[in-house]
Amino acid sequence: MTNIKLTIPSMSDYVGVARLTASGIANRMKFTHEDIEDIKIAVSEACTNAVQYAYGDSPGEIELAFSMFEDKLEIKISDSGKGFDVEADVKTKEDDPEKIGLGLGIVFMRSLMDHVDYDTSANGTTVTLVKKVSS
Amino acid sequence: MLYFGKITVRLKNRGERGGNMVLDLNVSIRENNNIPVIDLEGEIDVYTYPKLSDALQYVFETYPNAKDLIVNLDKIRYIDSTGLGVIANGANQIKKINEGYINIINATPQIKKIFDVSGLISANFKIFDSEEDAVTNLSK
Numbered sequence: 360m361t362n363i364k365l366t367i368p369s370m371s372d373y374v375g376v377a378r379l380t381a382s383g384i385a386n387r388m389k390f391t392h393e394d395i396e397d398i399k400i401a402v403s404e405a406c407t408n409a410v411q412y413a414y415g416d417s418p419g420e421i422e423l424a425f426s427m428f429e430d431k432l433e434i435k436i437s438d439s440g441k442g443f444d445v446e447a448d449v450k451t452k453e454d455d456p457e458k459i460g461l462g463l464g465i466v467f468m469r470s471l472m473d474h475v476d477y478d479t480s481a482n483g484t485t486v487t488l489v490k491k492v493s494s
Numbered sequence: 495m496l497y498f499g500k501i502t503v504r505l506k507n508r509g510e511r512g513g514n515m516v517l518d519l520n521v522s523i524r525e526n527n528n529i530p531v532i533d534l535e536g537e538i539d540v541y542t543y544p545k546l547s548d549a550l551q552y553v554f555e556t557y558p559n560a561k562d563l564i565v566n567l568d569k570i571r572y573i574d575s576t577g578l579g580v581i582a583n584g585a586n587q588i589k590k591i592n593e594g595y596i597n598i599i600n601a602t603p604q605i606k607k608i609f610d611v612s613g614l615i616s617a618n619f620k621i622f623d624s625e626e627d628a629v630t631n632l633s634k
Contacts, residue, residue: 371541375517378539378572396572396604403574407540463575463612470611 363425367406369418369438374406377423381434384425388432391493397471398432398490404464405436405486413440413484431473431491439483518542521549526564527629530557535569538577546577550584554591561594562632566625568600573608582614595620597628 365380367373381402385395402423409421419439426433468475474489519542520535530553538546553563565581567573581596588594598621601609609621622628 371539374540375537379517393604399572400574400608403539407574407576410540463578467575467608467611 361427365423377406378403401468409438413438434488437485442479531564533566537572540576543576547580564597
């Protein structure tokens with residue numbers, strides 16, 4: 360297993376950097392073009408949630424830990440912010456057309472990855488994304 | 495073609511293979527057969543989506559009676575939930591004002607896939623393969 364770590368400021372400017380890093384790693388692992396696009400979206404959505412919810416008006420850091428296994432890529436995206444209720448968040452955003460994009464982010468992660476897990480508390484949130492290499 | 499001046503700022507960085515990699519969104523606005531068309535180039539994410547939002551508001555103000563608006567994704571390489579959210583909000587707006595639609599053209603298979611996953615297509619948008627196809631159908 361190979362590990363790669365990246366830390367970005369929780370600012371919208373840097374979400375693209377996380378996305379490109381994920382793309383480069385997935386490319387190195389020989390994921391298909393379609394899978395790479397799925398991974399880019401899922402990573403971007405997790406970072407976007409951290410940018411928008413985790414720290415309020417004072418930006419903090421988002422840590423990305425990529426673990427490259429032979430048969431899968433596991434990505435942990437962590438912040439040290441205030442945490443959020445995933446299910447309530449999806450529901451609220453789906454009911455509010457002004458914020459429809461935000462609830463969709465969670466829908467996309469769940470639809471595009473093989474496994475998604477949230478560990479959220481008052482001390483921060485870690486989203487774990489797993490994509491299996493197609494055999 | 496009208497270039498939407500305040501949102502054409504372009505940032506270029508070095509790409510993975512040494513080429514230019516644009517991590518930004520360029521927007522321009524024009525008409526085709528009296529239908530406003532928004533041409534987009536680049537990536538739509540949490541950083542760039544305000545430019546798309548501004549462009550949609552500009553079109554709604556400039557064409558207050560428009561029943562249709564075309565959004566050209568031909569040069570869009572990436573869009574996520576923030577971009578879809580802005581387009582969905584725009585679609586709600588044009589529907590409310592004029593019973594109109596946002597018409598998406600030239601979406602890649604990957605972008606069509608995420609429209610599909612979002613479940614928003616039937617409710618909010620029409621999708622056409624090409625601009626010609628859209629203009630022909632919308633002008634009927």
